[in-house]
Amino acid sequence: MTKIIDGKAFAAEIRAEIAREVEKIKAAGEQIPGLAVIMVGDDPASAIYVKSKEKQAQEVGFLSTVIRLPAETSQAEVLDVIDKLNRNPDYHGILLQLPVPAHLDKDALIAAISPKKDVDGFHPENVGKLWYSDREHQTAIPCTPLGCSLILERYVGSDLNGKNAVMIGASNVVGKPMAALLLRMGATVSICHSTTLDVAEYARNADILIVATGNAHLVKASWVKEGAVVLDVGINRLADGSIVGDVDFEAVKDKTAAITPVPGGIGPMTIACLLKNTLTLRKTKALSSNTNTE
């Protein structure tokens, strides 16, 4: 019997848990978590995401600030904003909303965020820690892969030893960090991308199939092994305005043990995990202040 994974309900549980922790922090008279989002330009999709991030951060009781900069802001000006936030003790998490306008060097901006405040887990130091499986010093894990791994923990278990996991998509934001997490969980991992020959053949071998390519309905029923767990990260807007994933959900769902829908699957988990990461960074900060390691 297929389980349709309700990412919206799971994300609401995570947010409620975070809100309870913030209440305790407040009751103890301690500093509340602070999240600062930097948005350069006015990309309409980014504006919607940023608004949701701001609203949800406020709802769980965080200090939440969005710094909106005009599209023509220079690299030096954005670096200056990042530098001020790095030094501002009110903010534990800093997020640079992507994409940034083409004249900006995105990688240099991400590298300028303090690794201790890098709430997206995109700083090279944190990417290295993720692949090194350095759990002790790991702070934030990229939000979408973190959301997928929490779903896997709940619906499959945290031990993926002996399981074949196939990640279709190899971006820095989703595919690569997800592959690192699957490896960490014990799975045998294949990463497919746009020049992989016969992606379907890899997919058919997957006990766990995660798809993040941005191609509507790429994954057909014939690509999916009976009883697989399928997580669909893709978000694609069709000509009629509807939103669909990278998996042909209706055709595939009955073959799976569990599957995420689009919308209502991975999407809501991503923002919940951003909040989770902010709280983790706030706690890490408190810990390092207590032990005087900073």
Ligand code: NAD
């Ligand atoms: P990206 O464009 O940076 O990377 C896409 C990856 O897919 C690349 O590695 C590319 O080689 C691969 N690819 C493209 N076409 C392919 C094909 N036909 N077969 C195999 N591989 C193929 O994209 P991204 O940022 O990783 O995002 C992917 C999708 O996930 C998009 O639809 C995006 O909107 C969505 N997304 C959703 C969330 C969420 O919260 N649900 C978060 C991030 C991204």
